[in-house]
Amino acid sequence: MIEIKVLGPGCPKCKTTYSNVLEALKQSNIEANVVKVEDIEEMMKYNVLTTPVLMIDEQIKIKGRVAQVSEIVELLKK
Amino acid sequence: MFDWTQQLADWFTYNLLGLVKGNHFADALNFFVFDTIKIFILLFFMSILMGIVNSYFPIEKVRYALQKRKWYGLDYFFASFFGTVTPFCSCSSVPLFIGFVQGGIPLGVTLTFLISSPLVDAVTVTLFLGLFGMKATLIYVISGIIISMVAGFILSKMKLEKLLTPWVQQLIENKAKANDEFKEEKTPLIKRLPFIFSEAMSIVKGVSIYIIIGVAIGGLMHGFIPINFFEEYISKDNPLAVPIAVLLGVPMYTNTAGILPIMEVLVQKGVPLGTTIAFSMAVVALSFPEAMLLKKVMTGKMLAIFFAVVTLCIIISGYIFNLIL
Numbered sequence: 001m002i003e004i005k006v007l008g009p010g011c012p013k014c015k016t017t018y019s020n021v022l023e024a025l026k027q028s029n030i031e032a033n034v035v036k037v038e039d040i041e042e043m044m045k046y047n048v049l050t051t052p053v054l055m056i057d058e059q060i061k062i063k064g065r066v067a068q069v070s071e072i073v074e075l076l077k078k
Numbered sequence: 079m080f081d082w083t084q085q086l087a088d089w090f091t092y093n094l095l096g097l098v099k100g101n102h103f104a105d106a107l108n109f110f111v112f113d114t115i116k117i118f119i120l121l122f123f124m125s126i127l128m129g130i131v132n133s134y135f136p137i138e139k140v141r142y143a144l145q146k147r148k149w150y151g152l153d154y155f156f157a158s159f160f161g162t163v164t165p166f167c168s169c170s171s172v173p174l175f176i177g178f179v180q181g182g183i184p185l186g187v188t189l190t191f192l193i194s195s196p197l198v199d200a201v202t203v204t205l206f207l208g209l210f211g212m213k214a215t216l217i218y219v220i221s222g223i224i225i226s227m228v229a230g231f232i233l234s235k236m237k238l239e240k241l242l243t244p245w246v247q248q249l250i251e252n253k254a255k256a257n258d259e260f261k262e263e264k265t266p267l268i269k270r271l272p273f274i275f276s277e278a279m280s281i282v283k284g285v286s287i288y289i290i291i292g293v294a295i296g297g298l299m300h301g302f303i304p305i306n307f308f309e310e311y312i313s314k315d316n317p318l319a320v321p322i323a324v325l326l327g328v329p330m331y332t333n334t335a336g337i338l339p340i341m342e343v344l345v346q347k348g349v350p351l352g353t354t355i356a357f358s359m360a361v362v363a364l365s366f367p368e369a370m371l372l373k374k375v376m377t378g379k380m381l382a383i384f385f386a387v388v389t390l391c392i393i394i395s396g397y398i399f400n401l402i403l
Binding site for chain 1: 137174
C-alpha cells in the first residue's frame with residue numbers, strides 16, 4: 001500500500017494539505033496509509049526547511065506550500 | 079498610475095449608483111472601491127515578482143550559499159535580503175531554524191533570516207505601497223533589512239548557543255550529515271510561470287477576505303472620523319506613543335492585510351506615520367504563536383532575549399522614523 005506523509009507542526013496550511021490528501025484519495029479511489037507527522041524532531045529527520053511537506057513512499061514530492069487536490073491525484077497516478 | 083482606478087470608483091459610486099458626492103456613505107464606498115481594486119492589482123503583480131525571484135533562489139539554495147562560502151560579515155546582509163523574498167509561514171520557522179544551524183550557519187545569521195523573512199514579506203510591502211506610497215515603503219523595506227541585520231548581529235555577540243534546547247545543541251554537534259549538495263532545477267522561466275501564477279493567485283485569494291474587511295472598516299472610519307481626530311492623543315511629541323504601539327503589536331497575530339487599511343485611515347486622522355510603521359513591524363515580526371513554536375528550539379531565557387532585542391530595535395527605529403518623516 002502507498003504510504004503518504006504530511007509533515008507540518010499543525011498550522012492551517014498543514015491541515016489543508018492533510019485534508020487535500022484525503023480528498024485526492026477519495027477522488028482517485030486509491031487506498032493509502034496517511035500519516036500526519038507533527039513532531040518537529042521526527043520531521044527534521046527528513047531534512048526539510050519549509051513546511052508543509054507532502055511525502056509519498058518516503059519521497060518528498062511537494063514542500064513549503066499547500067498541495068492542491070488535483071496535483072496529489074496526478075502524483076498518485078504515477 | 080492609478081488615476082483610472084479613481085475614475086472607475088467615481089463612476090461606480092456617483093454615476094452608476096447615483097450617490098451624492100460629499101455624502102459620508104458615498105465617500106466611504108468610493109474609498110472602498112478605489113482601495114480594494116488598487117491593492118488587489120498591486121498585490122497580484124508583487125506576488126508574481128516575488129515568485130519569480132523565489133523560484134530562482136529557493137530556500138535550499140540560500141542555505142547552501144550561506145554554508146559554502148566565506149562571507150566576512152556580508153552573510154548578514156545576504157540572509158536578510160533573501161529573507162525578504164522568501165515567503166514565510168510561521169509554522170516553517172522551526173524547521174528553518176534547525177536546518178540553518180544544523181548546516182553550520184552561524185546562529186546570528188540564522189536569526190537575521192528568521193527576523194527578516196516575516197518582517198519584510200510581499201503582502202505587507204505591497205499594502206504599504208498601495209496605502210502609504212513609495213517613500214514609506216522604501217523606509218519600511220530598508221529599515222526592515224537593517225533591523226534584522228542589527229538584531230542578528232547583537233544576538234550573535236551574546237553567545238546564545240548554550241541557551242538552545244538540548245536536542246538542538248546535539249543536532250548542531252552532529253551537523254556533518256546535513257551537507258548535501260544543492261541540485262539546481264534547470265527549468266526555463268516560461269515553464270515556471272504557470273506555477274508562479276497559480277501561487278500568486280493563491281496568495282491574493284488567501285488574504286482577499288482580510289483586505290476587503292480591513293478596507294471596509296477603513297472606509298467607514300474614513301467617512302465618519304473627523305480629520306486630525308487622533309492628533310491630540312497620539313502625537314509625535316508623546317514619547318510613550320512608539321513603545322506603547324510596538325508593545326501592543328508584539329503579541330498580536332493578525333493578518334497585516336486586514337490591519338494596514340485601518341492604519342491608513344488612522345494616519346490620515348493624525349496618527350504619525352513613523353509610529354504606524356513601528357507598530358506594523360511589531361505585528362508581523364513577532365507574535366505569541368511564533369513564540370510558542372520557537373520554544374521547541376530555544377529555552378525560555380533565549381526566547382525572552384530574542385524578543386527583547388527585536389522589540390527594542392523596532393522601538394528605536396520608530397523614533398527615527400518619526401524624526402525623518
